[in-house]
Amino acid sequence: xxKKGWKDLPTGGxxxxxxxxxxxxxxxxRSEKPIWDKEKCTSxxxxxxxxxxSSIQVxxxxxxxxxxxxxxxxxxxxxxxxxxxIKMEMERR
Amino acid sequence: MPxxxxxxxxxxxxxxxxxxxxxVAAYPITPATEIVQIFASFVSDGLVTTQFIPVxxxxxxxxxxxxxxxxxxxxxxxxxxxxxxxxxxxxxxAAGLRAPIVICEVNRSLxxxxxxxxxxxxxxxxxxxxxxxxxxxxxQDAYDSVIQAIRIAETVFLPTMVSTDGFxxxxxxxxxxxxxxxxxxxxxxxxxxxxxxxxxxxxxxGPLDLQDYYFEHRRQLMEAMNTSLTTLDAVNKEFKxxxxxxxxxxxxxxxxxxxxxxxAMGSTCGTAKVAIDKMRAKGVKVGLIxxxxxxxxxxxxxxxxxxxxxFVTVLDRSDTASSMGGPIFVETRAxxxxxxxxxxxxxxxxxxxxRDIDIEEIATVIEKGEKMKLQGKVEKPLDYIGLRE
Numbered sequence: 001x002x003k004k005g006w007k008d009l010p011t012g013g014x015x016x017x018x019x020x021x022x023x024x025x026x027x028x029x030r031s032e033k034p035i036w037d038k039e040k041c042t043s044x045x046x047x048x049x050x051x052x053x054s055s056i057q058v059x060x061x062x063x064x065x066x067x068x069x070x071x072x073x074x075x076x077x078x079x080x081x082x083x084x085x086i087k088m089e090m091e092r093r
Numbered sequence: 094m095p096x097x098x099x100x101x102x103x104x105x106x107x108x109x110x111x112x113x114x115x116x117v118a119a120y121p122i123t124p125a126t127e128i129v130q131i132f133a134s135f136v137s138d139g140l141v142t143t144q145f146i147p148v149x150x151x152x153x154x155x156x157x158x159x160x161x162x163x164x165x166x167x168x169x170x171x172x173x174x175x176x177x178x179x180x181x182x183x184x185x186x187a188a189g190l191r192a193p194i195v196i197c198e199v200n201r202s203l204x205x206x207x208x209x210x211x212x213x214x215x216x217x218x219x220x221x222x223x224x225x226x227x228x229x230x231x232x233q234d235a236y237d238s239v240i241q242a243i244r245i246a247e248t249v250f251l252p253t254m255v256s257t258d259g260f261x262x263x264x265x266x267x268x269x270x271x272x273x274x275x276x277x278x279x280x281x282x283x284x285x286x287x288x289x290x291x292x293x294x295x296x297x298x299g300p301l302d303l304q305d306y307y308f309e310h311r312r313q314l315m316e317a318m319n320t321s322l323t324t325l326d327a328v329n330k331e332f333k334x335x336x337x338x339x340x341x342x343x344x345x346x347x348x349x350x351x352x353x354x355x356x357a358m359g360s361t362c363g364t365a366k367v368a369i370d371k372m373r374a375k376g377v378k379v380g381l382i383x384x385x386x387x388x389x390x391x392x393x394x395x396x397x398x399x400x401x402x403x404f405v406t407v408l409d410r411s412d413t414a415s416s417m418g419g420p421i422f423v424e425t426r427a428x429x430x431x432x433x434x435x436x437x438x439x440x441x442x443x444x445x446x447x448r449d450i451d452i453e454e455i456a457t458v459i460e461k462g463e464k465m466k467l468q469g470k471v472e473k474p475l476d477y478i479g480l481r482e
Contacts, residue, residue, distance in 0.1 A: 006309035006316070011250060011287035012191035013310040015297035 027055070030073035030091060034066055037085040047077035047086060094336075099269045101262035104232040105171070105197040105255075106131035107269075108239035110141055111277035114195075115166035115284070118146035118157035123209045124259040125173035125199035132171075151176035155183040155194075162192035163298045165289030167243070169194065173259060174201035174215045181219065184252070188223025188314060190299060191287045193246035196224075197239060198256035199263045200359065200410075202446045210447020211259035213358065213411040216387075217420050223314050225253040225321055226388035228358045232257075232267040234340055234385075237332065240277055241340075244328045247285040249321040251314075258360040258410075260447065272336060280335065318389045325386055342391045345398055347373060348380030353462055354399060356421055357408040358384045361443075361450055365408065368455035379459055384421065392428035399429060399436065404466035406458055407440045408450075408478075418442070418475045437471050443478035454478050 010016050043063045048056040055071035057064045066077075078086040099107065105128045109117070117136075119129035136145040144161075148154045151172050158168045172180065177198060187194050202208045203215055216226055225245060229235035238255045246253040257263050272280075288296055302310055325342055333339030346366055348354060357365050362383040372379050382398055384391070399405060409419020417423050422440035429436060441458055443450050458478060465471050 003305060004309070006312040009306070009309055009313065011313060012298070013189065013300065013302050013306070014288050015300050016294065018295050020297075 025069045027068055027070045027072055030071060032073040032075060032088040033091040034071065034073065034077055035087050035089050036066055040083060040085040042083055044082060046080050046082060050076045050080045052076065094270045094272065096268050096270050098266050099232055100264050100266050101232045101235050101257040102127035102264065103131060104236040104269045105239055107271060108236045109169055109197065110135045111274050112169065112240065112243055112281060113141045114143055114169040116144045116146065116161035116168045117170060118148050118154045119170045120148055120151045120154045120176060122173045122176035124201060124263045125171045128171035128197050151179040152183060155180040155187065158194045159183060159187050159190060159192050162194050162286065163190065163290050165286055165291050167284040169197065171197040173199040174203055177215045177219060178203060184219055184222040184224060187252045191250040192252055193250050193286060194252040195239065195242045195246055196254040198254045199259045200256050201259040208446040211261055212445045212447065216254065216256050217411045217413055220388055220420065223251065224388060225251050227253065227255045227386055228384065229255060229257045229262065230360060230362045230383065231262060233269050235262060236269055237338065238340060240280060241328050241332055243281045245324055248324045249317050250287040251317050251321060261360045322389055322391060340385045342386045343394045343398055344383040344385060346381040346383065348382065348398065351378045351380030352401060352403040353377065353379040353466060354382055354402045355379065355406045355408065355459065356382045356384065356425060358387065358421065359410065361408055361410065364450060364452055365455050368452045368459060371452065371456055372459050377459065377463055390424050390428065395425055395428050402436055404462050405436055405438045406462045407438065409440055409442050410444045412442045437465060438474065439465065439471055440475045441478045448479050450478060
């Protein structure tokens with residue numbers, strides 16, 4: 001999303017669109033990124049239980065991925081994973 | 094135009110009656126109490142249609158004002174000293190939210206020690222809050238400036254405070270020319286705001302604004318301040334043209350041939366004019382610059398007005414504890430940095446806690462300045478008037 005300059009923003013910092021919190025990607029200050037190995041994952045969902053930010057995506061009882069828009073890179077999932085299929089990698093942006 | 098004997102407080106209350114704001118939220122404080130007390134009686138007597146909100150503190154008063162302003166209302170309040178200090182954090186919010194609120198302020202010293210009389214410490218404590226600041230010289234000026242302030246605030250979307258010197262103006266009676274109610278309404282026009290909670294599509298006011306946007310929003314505020322001088326000037330010109338009187342951002346008194354300039358704000362300007370007349374009778378080429386607006390600081394106007402000055406005597410009715418002198422002195426010197434080698438400055442802190450200043454005292458510092466001007470050297474860049482050693 002291209003951010004507007006000061007001349008184009010609404011006066012007084014108001015938000016003119018409802019539901020704009022959906023556009024707020026709270027994970028953009030992450031410094032480490034969890035990398036998940038789908039093949040070796042047993043879908044025990046320990047990561048899902050421990051994730052403090054609801055960033056483990058699950059469908060029909062199976063882990064399907066990580067929500068990088070909101071994951072802060074805390075590493076708890078990698079630490080708690082009993083089969084060690086989540087690795088933390090440095091991330092530069 | 095009817096002329097009535099009014100105190101500064103009565104004149105400001107009368108201006109508020111004619112403005113008929115949608116909302117007034119206020120808490121009493123000496124010496125500004127009367128402004129909203131008189132206004133409250135206008136509300137009770139049905140002379141205005143204002144929603145009056147009595148609150149439990151000045152913090153609540155200005156908070157209610159910000160909420161009402163966000164809702165699209167024309168909002169005013171009155172306060173002084175500790176009351177303005179208690180509003181402090183919300184003053185920044187009013188400015189950041191670009192709420193065009195107008196405060197009728199009465200200058201009073203700040204505690205401790207406790208004192209109810211005039212100096213400019215209270216509004217100087219708010220000079221970085223993003224509010225336009227207008228300092229009235231007398232009741233007429235206060236009345237006219239409050240009316241102008243509505244137009245100014247609602248053009249640049251910056252809150253504006255108009256202040257009078259506590260007791261000296263607020264409680265002293267003076268002949269004041271009052272406009273017709275219709276003239277005031279026509280001049281201020283319908284309320285304008287940057288946005289309104291009742292403006293149609295839903296909006297969010299005051300959301301969290303972090304590293305990625307806060308800077309841009311503050312830059313908007315800086316720009317509004319930068320451009321507001323043009324608006325202040327335009328509104329005053331229109332007022333002058335319609336009603337035959339007005340107040341320039343800086344007023345120059347007998348400065349045409351003056352190489353010695355006295356600078357002051359508020360009621361002292363009247364005293365200084367008499368002192369200047371007296372010194373001129375002795376052949377001293379001295380003039381006065383009255384700062385009518387302190388925020389935004391009129392640096393370009395001052396650069397021009399002081400371009401021929403050799404010596405500047407600054408009268409500061411507050412000391413901001415910077416250890417560098419009063420705020421008028423510090424900011425004027427900063428504004429004139431590029432031409433500094435040519436201009437000598439002396440600052441005098443005076444009148445703290447309401448101590449009187451008289452014609453003789455101002456004439457004495459003008460004489461001192463004349464000596465320093467001839468010597469080409471400032472012995473004491475910071476001194477005091479009327480202080481016991």
